[in-house]
Amino acid sequence: MLSESSSFMKGLVLGSLFCVLVTIFGQMKSGHGNKSPHHEHHHVQAPNKDVVAKITKDERLELSRSIRVYCILLVKPKDLGYWAAARDTWTKHCDRVDFFSSEKVKVFESISLETSDTWTMMRKAYKFAYDQYRDEYNWFFLAHPTTFAVIENLKYFLLRKDTEQPFYMGHTVKSGDLEYVDANGGIVLSLESLKRLNGVFEDPAKCPEQGGMIWKLPEDKQLAVCLKYSGVFAENAEDFEGKDVFNAKSIGALIKEAMSNHPQQVVEGCCSDMAITFNGLSPNNMHVMMYGVYRLRPYGHTFNDALIFLPPNGSDND
Numbered sequence: 001m002l003s004e005s006s007s008f009m010k011g012l013v014l015g016s017l018f019c020v021l022v023t024i025f026g027q028m029k030s031g032h033g034n035k036s037p038h039h040e041h042h043h044v045q046a047p048n049k050d051v052v053a054k055i056t057k058d059e060r061l062e063l064s065r066s067i068r069v070y071c072i073l074l075v076k077p078k079d080l081g082y083w084a085a086a087r088d089t090w091t092k093h094c095d096r097v098d099f100f101s102s103e104k105v106k107v108f109e110s111i112s113l114e115t116s117d118t119w120t121m122m123r124k125a126y127k128f129a130y131d132q133y134r135d136e137y138n139w140f141f142l143a144h145p146t147t148f149a150v151i152e153n154l155k156y157f158l159l160r161k162d163t164e165q166p167f168y169m170g171h172t173v174k175s176g177d178l179e180y181v182d183a184n185g186g187i188v189l190s191l192e193s194l195k196r197l198n199g200v201f202e203d204p205a206k207c208p209e210q211g212g213m214i215w216k217l218p219e220d221k222q223l224a225v226c227l228k229y230s231g232v233f234a235e236n237a238e239d240f241e242g243k244d245v246f247n248a249k250s251i252g253a254l255i256k257e258a259m260s261n262h263p264q265q266v267v268e269g270c271c272s273d274m275a276i277t278f279n280g281l282s283p284n285n286m287h288v289m290m291y292g293v294y295r296l297r298p299y300g301h302t303f304n305d306a307l308i309f310l311p312p313n314g315s316d317n318d
Helices: 002-024 049-053 057-066 077-088 118-133 151-157 191-200 219-229 251-261 266-270 283-294
Strands: 042-045 069-075 096-101 139-143 168-170 172-175 178-181 187-190 235-238
Touching: 069 077, 069 118, 069 151, 077 096, 077 283, 096 118, 118 139, 118 191, 118 219, 139 151, 139 191, 168 178, 178 219, 187 191, 191 219, 251 266
Parallel strands: 042 235, 069 096, 069 139, 168 235
Antiparallel strands: 139 187, 168 187, 172 178
16 A cells, blocks of 8 residues: 555645646745744654554455544535535545534535534534544544545544544644644544543533633634643654655645755655645645545556455445
């Protein structure tokens, strides 16, 4: 999987690089670094190819069936274009996806939360997910409609990670003494984390639905505060080379940063070959990503992935 993913990602990045060169030709380099400041958070890595090679055939089959991802997308009526693009592209590869809207929209099937406050929407969506699907799914992935996710890479990353452990993962950011997962890159909770979160929801002193000091925090920071009270801490997700796999920026933005900071190694300096998410995509970009990830294939290359993660039965996927 890794070698073939590497070929695709390098091809995709090089193609994007051409577009970036056209748009920035003649402009001065910004000089801003793309390296995130060092954080003292935990780092959780994906397995390398040697680990996967040691998994027996029967165990591979069981793993591919046992990792079940429920996708949560928080949307608002003004985001209809993004909503439609996410519905028609990558979310088809989730084992199940539900769109949670601030209000009922006739055009789409969605779950109305009857609030436009992002933190209240997030709380209600997580509560719904736990109450309805805790016995059917073991990983819960929350994303914005501007995020593109490769669910197969997410499942690969989750190999042999125990859903009964309190995993709370994504692209971590430090804000004062608080470590939190940036919602722009997507948030992954294990079943155990979701269970603990729903438990702390019942304690308004630790995790108020509204009012109090944390009410003014962005929803992803508020989530981190509530999870911290339940003993769950943010963990940065990386590939086996130490590169982030959840990206809070688009490929184009990451390429520009790599060109500025690693002009001799743009491809290697940009993104992980096993990247799971990119953010800040327009609806058109979503479809371009879908073409590149799931349809474009270099002739003559054979894919010999050790594991196969199939989309749910009946899914109109690519």
